[in-house]
């Protein structure tokens with residue numbers, strides 16, 4: 497079997513301060529080349545921290561990181577200097593929720609995309625400009641030649657989002673990270689951007705991790721879904737399996753509390769209680785205090801993440817049995 501494109505193993509991230517926040521707690525998952533993974537979970541479950549850690553964006557001074565991240569054969573935590581610069585953008589690239597994060601307001605978007613291309617490849621200025629223009633056309637920005645010279649504030653939110661995708665794809669990354677790339681946009685633009693991302697993903701064959709609160713969007717765009725709770729993956733598998741036969745009570749709770757097309761006709765139920773305090777995690781399963789399936793053992797001992805083929809599960813009391821290794 498060939499090695500996966502991305503492998504995260506037992507990744508823990510702690511933000512140090514007067515109260516240390518355990519944002520990720522032994523998070524593990526893998527992603528193959530060209531696969532699209534939707535990352536789901538309530539606010540504060542660690543989705544953004546996971547993506548930011550993958551790009552090594554946290555301040556080293558205040559962040560303790562343990563565990564292993566491998567991307568395309570590279571040990572990401574060991575990357576330094578120029579190798580790290582080339583990794584960011586060249587191997588793994590990110591689309592943020594706010595396009596303002598990606599662009600510098602004082603340069604035109606065309607200039608900025610050109611610069612990124614030149615920073616990653618030995619290419620003459622004219623050639624890089626040509627490639628940047630092609631990228632703007634590829635993300636379907638109308639009148640791309642004219643928009644090339646526009647400053648970020650001169651574009652509408654949806655256009656800026658498209659320009660940010662062009663920036664993220666300019667160096668042909670193997671893996672694109674998209675952190676709620678559409679929540680700042682109105683609904684009709686959201687779906688256009690999502691479909692564009694999926695189309696570009698298919699064209700380029702890159703892999704993608706995609707954070708969303710919209711389960712319907714995840715079903716539309718992803719091949720697989722990983723559900724996070726309190727900084728861990730608690731269940732992961734192919735989209736159809738997760739949506740139709742969730743095993744983890746938290747996954748089932750998330751599905752029941754979403755207004756997805758899949759679930760129309762079923763009553764909408766909120767998950768009772770609130771996520772745990774990441775500065776004082778319980779010793780057992782972090783979801784146990786909110787779980788109607790929880791037994792004494794769930795409160796005592798944290799369930800390991802069990803792996804079986806393309807599926808994984810961390811639960812002592814699954815709603816359906818997890819296939820055991822044969």
Ligand SMILES: Nc1ncnc2c1ncn2[C@@H]1O[C@H](COP(=O)(O)OP(=O)(O)OP(=O)(O)O)[C@@H](O)[C@H]1O
Nearest residue numbers: 511517519537538539540541542543544545546774
């Ligand atoms: N730089 C930081 N310093 C301290 N705590 C942080 C830092 N970044 C994130 N956190 C904390 O880590 C936890 C996970 O945050 P994260 O942003 O990953 O959540 P999320 O799943 O992306 O949520 P949302 O859906 O609201 O975007 C939160 O409790 C957050 O407050």
Ligand SMILES: [Mg+2]
Nearest residue numbers: 543544545675
């Ligand atoms: Mg987030």
